[in-house]
Structure formats: structure tokens, C-alpha cells
Amino acid sequence: MKQYDVIVVGGGHAGAEAAAAAARRGAWVALVTQSLDHVGVMSCNPSIGGLGKGHLVREVDALDGLMGRASDDAAIHYRMLNRSKGLAVRGPRIQADRSLYRRSIHRQLAQLPALRQVAGEAEALDIKGGKAVGVRLANGGHLSGSAIVLATGTFLGGRIFRGHEREAGGRVGERPSTRLGEQLRELRLPMGRLKTGTPPRLDGRTVDWARLVSQPSDADQWRMSPISTGSRLPQLACGITRTNDHTHDLIRSGIAESPLFSGAIEGGGPRYCPSIEDKVHRFGDRDGHQIFLEPEGLDDPTVYPNGISTSLAADVQVAMIQSITGLERAVISQFGYAVEYDYVDPRALDHRLALAAIPGVFCAGQLNGTTGYEEAAAQGVIAGLNAAACALGLSPAIVDRATGYIGVLIDDLVLQGISEPYRMLTARAEYRLALRADNAETRLSSFAAEHGCLTSTRRDHIDSRDLMRVRARSGDTIGVDPDIIQEVEEDERYAPYLQRQAAEIERMRRDDNVVVDASAESLKSIAGLSNEMTERLLAAAPQTLGEASRVRGITPAALAALWLHARRRA
Numbered sequence: 001m002k003q004y005d006v007i008v009v010g011g012g013h014a015g016a017e018a019a020a021a022a023a024r025r026g027a028w029v030a031l032v033t034q035s036l037d038h039v040g041v042m043s044c045n046p047s048i049g050g051l052g053k054g055h056l057v058r059e060v061d062a063l064d065g066l067m068g069r070a071s072d073d074a075a076i077h078y079r080m081l082n083r084s085k086g087l088a089v090r091g092p093r094i095q096a097d098r099s100l101y102r103r104s105i106h107r108q109l110a111q112l113p114a115l116r117q118v119a120g121e122a123e124a125l126d127i128k129g130g131k132a133v134g135v136r137l138a139n140g141g142h143l144s145g146s147a148i149v150l151a152t153g154t155f156l157g158g159r160i161f162r163g164h165e166r167e168a169g170g171r172v173g174e175r176p177s178t179r180l181g182e183q184l185r186e187l188r189l190p191m192g193r194l195k196t197g198t199p200p201r202l203d204g205r206t207v208d209w210a211r212l213v214s215q216p217s218d219a220d221q222w223r224m225s226p227i228s229t230g231s232r233l234p235q236l237a238c239g240i241t242r243t244n245d246h247t248h249d250l251i252r253s254g255i256a257e258s259p260l261f262s263g264a265i266e267g268g269g270p271r272y273c274p275s276i277e278d279k280v281h282r283f284g285d286r287d288g289h290q291i292f293l294e295p296e297g298l299d300d301p302t303v304y305p306n307g308i309s310t311s312l313a314a315d316v317q318v319a320m321i322q323s324i325t326g327l328e329r330a331v332i333s334q335f336g337y338a339v340e341y342d343y344v345d346p347r348a349l350d351h352r353l354a355l356a357a358i359p360g361v362f363c364a365g366q367l368n369g370t371t372g373y374e375e376a377a378a379q380g381v382i383a384g385l386n387a388a389a390c391a392l393g394l395s396p397a398i399v400d401r402a403t404g405y406i407g408v409l410i411d412d413l414v415l416q417g418i419s420e421p422y423r424m425l426t427a428r429a430e431y432r433l434a435l436r437a438d439n440a441e442t443r444l445s446s447f448a449a450e451h452g453c454l455t456s457t458r459r460d461h462i463d464s465r466d467l468m469r470v471r472a473r474s475g476d477t478i479g480v481d482p483d484i485i486q487e488v489e490e491d492e493r494y495a496p497y498l499q500r501q502a503a504e505i506e507r508m509r510r511d512d513n514v515v516v517d518a519s520a521e522s523l524k525s526i527a528g529l530s531n532e533m534t535e536r537l538l539a540a541a542p543q544t545l546g547e548a549s550r551v552r553g554i555t556p557a558a559l560a561a562l563w564l565h566a567r568r569r570a
Contacts, residue, residue, distance in 0.1 A: 014364040024455060148387070
């Protein structure tokens with residue numbers, strides 16, 4: 001039996017970040033995954049960042065996470081989205097060489113001496129006295145630990161669908177984690193099913209690139225992480241094409257075989273990344289749907305056609321692809337598919353991402369009902385920091401929604417729950433003017449230092465850049481990094497609005513200091529509180545008046561009743 005402070009189950013983006021964050025905070029960590037080679041693998045699209053998502057990457061990086069540096073290590077295409085708009089809503093995004101990205105994650109994890117990677121399948125939690133104390137492996141092994149992070153991705157009860165084809169799996173060619181999912185249901189955790197999907201992969205050597213619109217990489221030399229050094233990799237262009245009426249007719253002809261429409265898939269899919277058959281079904285009157293052909297590597301001919309995720313039958317996928325301009329002779333190297341999997345209702349978690357029902361267990365990533373690498377990584381960092389805090393008796397690490405998109409993400413999840421896979425958008429942040437991607441380091445460096453998640457290298461880097469900020473604010477910009485000059489200029493440009501927003505943030509934080517009792521007994525004693533309001537508050541279990549105000553559907557009258565009740569009890 002091996003004794004650890006923290007055991008992380010799953011080696012995807014959430015698991016890798018959780019394990020690294022816990023180790024940086026001083027915990028002795030085991031990262032358990034079926035295949036060590038697949039730690040940090042990009043399961044779906046070969047890109048990191050985007051609108052809202054790029055903010056999360058920068059925040060993960062500010063907490064000394066892995067994703068930002070891995071992005072720069074592997075970037076073969078940089079693109080700043082929304083460049084014509086203000087910095088608050090711009091989205092840094094890169095296309096990555098899949099192999100180089102995975103290698104960077106492996107290299108960064110290997111540099112953490114307190115982290116051990118364990119090949120194996122976590123079959124069950126070991127629970128004693130109502131608390132999780134370890135993990136049992138399918139091979140008969142056992143790991144003992146004070147805190148456990150579950151970051152199972154799409155593997156918990158995973159099933160893969162393509163046309164009439166069905167198979168158990170969390171990712172194509174990889175078996176699911178069945179027993180662990182069964183145990184969580186037996187423990188009566190609130191759980192459901194969600195769905196995601198991926199498009200067919202193409203052999204780029206069979207694509208007629210001359211017939212596509214070319215989208216080059218950005219010429220200016222920005223990076224995902226300010227700590228990244230060295231020159232850029234060779235940059236590759238993406239290609240843009242569209243579906244057409246013939247494509248849509250082919251899709252309609254095969255839509256009856258799609259598990260999305262036959263009823264085979266019960267789980268809801270991501271609203272902001274629908275399958276191509278769903279797009280055609282819902283928006284059939286459009287002339288076409290845009291497709292971005294994204295190279296997957298410098299030495300890999302595979303191309304990812306972003307925009308046509310599908311679980312149609314294989315023969316329909318072939319016909320569909322070859323009906324598209326530039327793809328008439330394209331060869332499919334891997335067919336698209338959908339995967340349905342278990343998730344835990346995130347309202348069962350607190351803001352540490354800890355399960356209230358099982359002390360010592362934390363959840364991160366798609367298990368919490370989110371979609372996307374970036375959302376997973378953000379949760380992984382926070383779950384890892386808090387698992388280490390649980391094991392070592394340290395203070396919890398909680399980012400509020402006025403400090404970062406990470407705070408917005410977690411606050412939305414634990415208070416509102418989800419009805420579909422949650423994707424980060426800048427519109428979800430009410431204080432987005434202050435939460436720019438370019439100032440993530442400034443916003444979160446003190447939080448990172450307070451919670452012990454910075455390496456000495458990162459601390460030295462932050463100290464150096466803070467001195468640059470002081471100089472830039474005084475007008476001395478010689479030798480100051482260009483991104484810092486831009487950050488200081490934006491702060492000055494928006495100073496009046498930021499001051500106004502600071503007052504709003506202060507009001508929010510005052511409400512977050514008003515403690516409320518959302519237990520069933522307390523809520524039933526509040527006069528004028530309807531059954532509907534009581535049910536919503538019980539499901540979300542807010543700890544403060546501020547949290548109650550962010551529960552979906554809570555009325556001003558209900559908040560007033562809660563506030564009055566809290567004052568009488570004070």
C-alpha cells in the first residue's frame with residue numbers, strides 16, 4: 001500500500017493540472033491513469049484558447065499551471081480572435097502540434113519531484129467512516145491518500161456511437177471506467193449523462209489546399225505564457241471551406257441513422273459546438289456552415305476539420321466530406337464519433353470543488369459538466385490546490401468571480417448547475433472589463449503566492465515583471481516587455497470605468513460576507529419564501545447572500561427575505 005497526500009484519477013487536462021498544482025503546493029502526489037503515454041493528450045481539436053477560453057489559459061498560467069507553456073512549446077499557428085474589439089473580449093488561441101503538446105506536459109510533470117505517475121485503472125474509492133482514504137485499482141493494487149481528485153473526463157461510463165455502431169469507451173480505442181461510475185451512483189451522488197463528439201480526421205495530403213481560403217498565423221510575436229522563451233516553431237496556415245446544399249442533402253439522407261436523432265444518446269450535447277447533423281437539422285436554410293481545416297502537426301499529415309463534429313454512419317461521413325469544396329478527394333484517416341458519459345451535478349460541490357457528500361474527494365473537468373480543455377485545466381488547478389490544502393491542513397484556494405474567469409466558471413457551476421456542457425464565454429463575466437486576458441498575471445500573482453503554487457522560477461519572473469510595470473506607469477518603457485506596456489496603457493485608458501466597476505465589486509463582496517443558513521429547517525422558517533425558491537436554494541446550498549443572489553431563478557423578494565432572516569439571526 002502506497003501512502004500519498006493527494007491521489008489524482010485521470011491524466012487529461014484537468015488531471016495533469018490538478019496533480020501538478022497539488023505537488024507545487026507541497027503535497028506528495030500520485031497521478032493514476034490507464035496509459036502514461038496518454039497523459040496530456042489532446043483528445044479532440046488540436047487547439048488551445050479562444051473567446052473566453054484564452055482568458056482561462058492565461059489565468060491557469062498565472063497560477064503556474066502547465067497549459068500556457070505547453071501551448072507555446074507546441075504552437076504551429078497563433079491567432080488573436082476579436083482583434084478588432086477591445087482587449088477585454090479578445091481571445092488568444094493557438095493551433096498545437098499534438099505530439100509536441102503532449103511531450104511538453106510530460107516534461108513539465110517530470111520536473112516535479114513530489115509527483116509520481118501510476119499506470120492503472122482506478123476501480124473504486126476506498127471509503128472508511130464516510131471519508132475517502134484511498135483508491136483501489138483494477139489490478140488489485142491499492143493507493144492510500146488523504147485527498148482524492150476525480151478527473152475522469154469522458155471515461156466514466158463512456159459509450160462511443162457512430163451510426164448503428166456502439167462500443168464501450170471513453171475515447172476511441174480506450175476502455176471506459178465502468179466500476180467507478182457504478183460506485184458513485186451507489187453512493188447516491190446526483191449524476192446524469194452528457195454527450196460530446198468529434199469530427200472525422202482527414203489526410204492533409206489528399207486535401208486540395210489551393211481551393212481553400214488560407215488563414216495565416218498572426219505575424220506579431222505574442223505568446224500564451226509570458227514565461228515562454230525561445231523562437232516560435234514554423235507556422236502553418238489553416239484552410240477555410242464551407243458545406244453546401246448537396247452536403248446538407250447527404251446529411252439529411254443519413255440523419256435517421258444518427259444516434260442523436262434515433263434516441264440512442266440520452267445525454268445533452270454542447271450548445272456552442274453542435275454536430276453538423278444538428279446544425280443542418282436546426283439551421284437547414286443556411287447556405288452553408290464554415291469549416292476550418294486545422295493541421296495537427298509539423299510532421300503529421302492529419303487535418304482536423306473544425307465545424308463538422310458528427311456521429312453519422314461511416315459511409316455518410318465519406319460522402320459528406322467529398323461533397324465539400326477542396327475535399328473532393330480527401331481521405332478520412334479516422335471517422336468521427338460521439339461519446340456519452342457520466343457527470344456529477346456540480347451543485348454537489350462547494351467552491352473548493354470538494355464533494356460535500358464524501359469528505360476528501362474533489363472533482364474537476366468534464367466530470368463536473370463542462371466542455372473544453374481550458375475549462376478542465378482551470379478546474380484542475382483549483383481542485384489540486386484544494387486537495388493539497390485538505391491533506392496538509394492549509395487554507396482553501398477560492399478565486400471569486402471578480403478576480404478571475406476561473407471564479408466565474410466555478411461559481412456558475414456550483415450555484416447554478418448545468419443543463420448542457422458548460423463552455424466559458426466572456427459574456428458570463430459581469431466584471432469582464434477588469435478581467436482581461438492580458439492582465440491575468442497582475443490579477444492572480446498575489447493569490448498564487450499566498451496559496452503556495454508558484455515555483456521559485458515563476459516568483460522571480462513575476463518580481464521582474466512587476467518592476468517593469470512600475471517603470472511603465474512612470475513613463476519609462478525602455479526594456480519593458482511589450483505586453484506590459486499594453487497592459488498599463490489599457491489600465492490608464494479604462495481607469496474611470498474600472499473605478500466604477502471596483503465599487504460594484506465591493507458591493508458584491510459585502511453581500512458575500514453575509515452568511516445565510518440554507519438548510520431545509522432554516523428555509524422553512526422564513527416567512528414569504530415560496531416552495532420554488534426553497535427548492536432552488538436547497539439544490540444550490542449557498543453559504544452567503546451573494547451566492548444566493550447568483551442561484552438561477554432566485555427572485556429579489558426571496559433575497560430580501562433571506563437578508564432579513566440573516567440579520568435577525570446575527
